[in-house]
Amino acid sequence: MTRIYNFSAGPAMLPTPVMEKAQAEFLDYNNIGAGLIEISHRSKEFDEIINRTDALLTELAGIPSNYKILYVHGGAQMQFSSVPLNLINRHPSNKASYIETGVWTVKARQEAARYGNIITAASSEDTNFDRIPDFDVASLEADNSYAFITSNNTLYGTRWQSFPDTGDIPLVADMTSEFLSREIDINQFGIIFAGLQKNLGPAGLAIVIVREDLLGQALPVTPSLLDYQVYADNHSLANTNNTFAIYMMSLVLDWLKEEGGVAKMEARNNAKAKLIYDTIDSSDLYIGTAHPAHRSIMNVTFSLANNDLLGDFLAGALDRGLYALKGHRAVGGARASIYNAMPLEGCQALVDFMLEFEKSNG
Numbered sequence: 001m002t003r004i005y006n007f008s009a010g011p012a013m014l015p016t017p018v019m020e021k022a023q024a025e026f027l028d029y030n031n032i033g034a035g036l037i038e039i040s041h042r043s044k045e046f047d048e049i050i051n052r053t054d055a056l057l058t059e060l061a062g063i064p065s066n067y068k069i070l071y072v073h074g075g076a077q078m079q080f081s082s083v084p085l086n087l088i089n090r091h092p093s094n095k096a097s098y099i100e101t102g103v104w105t106v107k108a109r110q111e112a113a114r115y116g117n118i119i120t121a122a123s124s125e126d127t128n129f130d131r132i133p134d135f136d137v138a139s140l141e142a143d144n145s146y147a148f149i150t151s152n153n154t155l156y157g158t159r160w161q162s163f164p165d166t167g168d169i170p171l172v173a174d175m176t177s178e179f180l181s182r183e184i185d186i187n188q189f190g191i192i193f194a195g196l197q198k199n200l201g202p203a204g205l206a207i208v209i210v211r212e213d214l215l216g217q218a219l220p221v222t223p224s225l226l227d228y229q230v231y232a233d234n235h236s237l238a239n240t241n242n243t244f245a246i247y248m249m250s251l252v253l254d255w256l257k258e259e260g261g262v263a264k265m266e267a268r269n270n271a272k273a274k275l276i277y278d279t280i281d282s283s284d285l286y287i288g289t290a291h292p293a294h295r296s297i298m299n300v301t302f303s304l305a306n307n308d309l310l311g312d313f314l315a316g317a318l319d320r321g322l323y324a325l326k327g328h329r330a331v332g333g334a335r336a337s338i339y340n341a342m343p344l345e346g347c348q349a350l351v352d353f354m355l356e357f358e359k360s361n362g
């Protein structure tokens with residue numbers, strides 16, 4: 001079979017060697033005569049996998065020893081509840097500030113508003129989230145329990161190029177659509193979380209990297225399985241976890257390490273994104289959606305000068321094995337999600353098609 005170039009925003013393509021390894025081990029993991037999804041989360045086989053995943057994440061992301069890695073249920077959006085439940089109580093003000101860069105931050109803010117006094121510290125809604133808004137950290141009042149950002153905005157193709165220094169106020173970042181795609185200094189954050197389904201593995205699970213001093217302050221009403229302390233105390237096995245998703249992540253991390261790690265991947269991702277952005281910038285047909293200074297290297301968004309051509313563009317792309325290029329309905333146009341697993345050749349194939357399409361429709 002031929003695997004297509006899959007530009008889906010998520011669930012997204014995984015590296016082919018990872019899919020092959022999982023397939024080869026599916027019926028019989030490590031010669032035990034059973035598949036991994038058929039055995040206990042407390043088996044020695046799974047224990048080895050979760051420990052290896054911890055070690056690989058620590059090494060690849062450079063996670064300092066005063067942070068815990070948690071594997072939590074419910075994908076990224078469940079963290080929109082868990083974050084306030086675990087942190088809002090840090091200060092009697094029950095206050096937190098959100099910097100709005102798209103629907104995901106808006107949803108996170110709305111969810112948090114159930115538990116505390118939530119402030120919108122800045123927003124780029126007035127320009128349909130085509131950029132990261134100006135934001136002055138000095139405007140954050142000291143009694144904030146935390147400040148919240150979405151580091152890469154999947155729908156709009158924007159990202160924070162650098163992160164605000166919020167001092168003693170813990171910075172919480174939703175890194176779902178860019179974790180491990182670029183080098184990050186974990187020390188800048190109180191909490192980082194990411195749903196697995198872009199750069200890490202299957203959907204439905206998220207990783208949370210939390211600074212230890214932020215544990216143990218959850219609101220009394222917090223359900224146990226949303227309480228970070230419960231996850232930390234039980235190595236994320238307070239109940240039956242999604243062992244298969246963690247196993248898939250371990251294979252993705254093995255692959256990332258073999259490919260040279262995050263710095264190498266970042267250089268490759270920059271080159272991939274540049275190919276497409278250069279094509280957009282030198283074209284009369286394609287118009288970049290995101291402000292050039294705020295462009296993401298994971299999600300490249302663009303529209304067509306003549307929107308009537310969009311249907312033909314998407315159909316022609318699909319004919320050539322370029323899958324899922326339709327933009328999100330909140331933005332329209334096209335979007336190429338080019339996570340770590342997308343090879344440079346996939347971006348080149350897209351660019352070749354874009355040039356060909358412009359020639360015949362220009």
Ligand code: PMP
Binds near residue numbers: 010077078153204
């Ligand atoms: N945050 C971001 C930045 C996302 O891109 C997404 C999914 N596209 C989510 C949150 C929601 O993820 P989930 O479906 O795992 O809840």
